[in-house]
Structures are given as C-alpha cells and as structure tokens.
Amino acid sequence: MLKNATKSAVFLLRLVDGHSPVLGKFYYSCALVDKHLRVLQEGGQVPYIAQLRSIFAKRWKRWHRPVHTLAYALDPCYQGHDLTRTEKKDCLEVIKKLSPANWAATKLEFDRWRGSSSASLFPEEVWKAADSNHGYLWWESFGDDFEHLQPLATKLLSKAISASACEFNWSDVGQVVTKKTQRLKDDTIEKIVNVRAMHKLEKAVKAKVPRKNLPKLDDVLDEFVNEVMEKIGTSGDDVGNAEGNMDESSDDDEQYELLNEDTEEEDCQMDVNSGLLQSFTF
Secondary structure, eight states: OHHHHTHHHHHHHHHHSSSSOOHHHHHHHHHHHHHHHHHHHHHTOSTTHHHHHHHHHHHHHHHOOHHHHHHHHHOGGGTTSOOOHHHHHHHHHHHHHHOSSSHHHHHHHHHHHHHSOHHHHSOHHHHHGGGSSOHHHHHHHHOTTOTTHHHHHHHHHTOOOOTHHHHHHHHHHHHHOOTTTTTSOHHHHHHHHHHHHHHHHHHHHHHHSOTTOOOOHHHHHHHHHHHHHHHHTOOOOOOOOHHHHHHHHTTTGGGTOOOOTTTGGGTTOOOGGGTSOSOOOO
C-alpha cells in the first residue's frame, strides 16, 4: 500500500518534468493527488501517509501561485468546473497583471467563458478537440469570439511548467558567447539565446507529445483515487476547492516536524530505514 501511495505524486513529477505545455493541467492534477493522499489517510491502512501528505501540502503552500489557477480555469478541458471565490480572486489578480491596459474587458470575457454552458459556447466536436490538442492550440483555433481573452489564454497555456527550460537557456548563453561574439551587446546576445530556446522548445513539444495522443491527466489520477477507495471501502469526497483542501491539510504540519527550514534545502531527505522515501521533491 505504501508503494501505491506514491503513485500519484510520481505521476505528477513526470508530468511537470519536461518541455510540454501542461501549465493548465498542473492545478487540477495537484488537487487529485491531494485527494488520493487524503483518501489513503482516512483509510488509516498506510504507514507514514500523514507525513507524506504533510510534505505534499508544504510544497503546495510554498510553490503554488495564482497563475496556476488561471491556467486551470482557461484550459478547455475544465471549462465546466465551478470556481470558488478564492479561485476567482486568483484569476482576477493574474488577469490584471497580464493585461493591465484592458483587464476589465478581459475579465468580462473571462466571466462569459466560465459562466456559459459548454453547449452554448461551442458544439460537441469542438470540445472533443481539447482532448487531442494542447490548450493553446485549441484557443488559437476556436477562441476568436474572445478578443482579449484569446491572446492571454494562448500565451499562458503555451508555457512549460518545468524550470529545466530556463536552465537550458543558461547553457545556451555559454554556447552563444564565444571569442567571435563576445563583443556583441547584451541585448543582442539575449535575443540570440531566446531564438535558440524557442526553437528547442518547439522541437521538444512536437517530438515528445504527439498532438493527437495527449494523456487525459485527470482520468489517470482518478483511476488511482478510485482504486484506493475500492480497497479501503470509502466513498471519499469531491476534489472541490484545491486551495482550500490543501491549505486545510497543512494546518497540522508542525506536529510532524519532518521538515525543518534547515533540512528543506536537502530535498527533504528522510530516514532511509523508514522505507518511505530517500528523497521527495516537488
């Protein structure tokens, strides 16, 4: 059971560790991972599950940003999900930052996007296209009715969530700055590096994630949750407000004292003899 408890977390790590534009999937996937751990904790049959969920909640509290919420809200796969007041507040905060000149018009379009029924916005075959195309490609193809929201959604959902792309940029700087180019201005070098980075990113996205075979991330994680609920004989509860659930779960973090500020920089290394994890990073 302990091995099964880490399934969802490992799946999440594999999801975000790459160049694929999955920013819109991250928020809801985290909510499903939390539900998976919460159901296991309620079952009381898995050792160290409370500590594992505490680690996950701490990572969520530290790294979660409102931009994750807006990306989730703009992903066409989740258009029918209701947003809580906190989630709407997060979305408005990011809209103001990304569209400072016309945020009011963008917010109106966002409310229409979230408030309308899926059938009234697009026919069924258009929504099915969201399962076989990245979110930004879907918005490019079908978002023409949202003058201000379309470019924002396209920009946001086209971003990779992994920091590895930024690290590759630093490597590119070393390749661009040579004896022949060291006299170039910083602005020129930055443009060259950005062009190389975007070219690499485009190749990686096309090569590693076929457009017609996108993984249904919520379906995969839902299978983990349903499998657990069948084994321990509980009905669980809805995912609901991801922020509220995970913030609530982190209220009792201090009682475990697994993660001190001095040890968090060591990738949360735990006692190897416990058999839980040698290292858990998120």
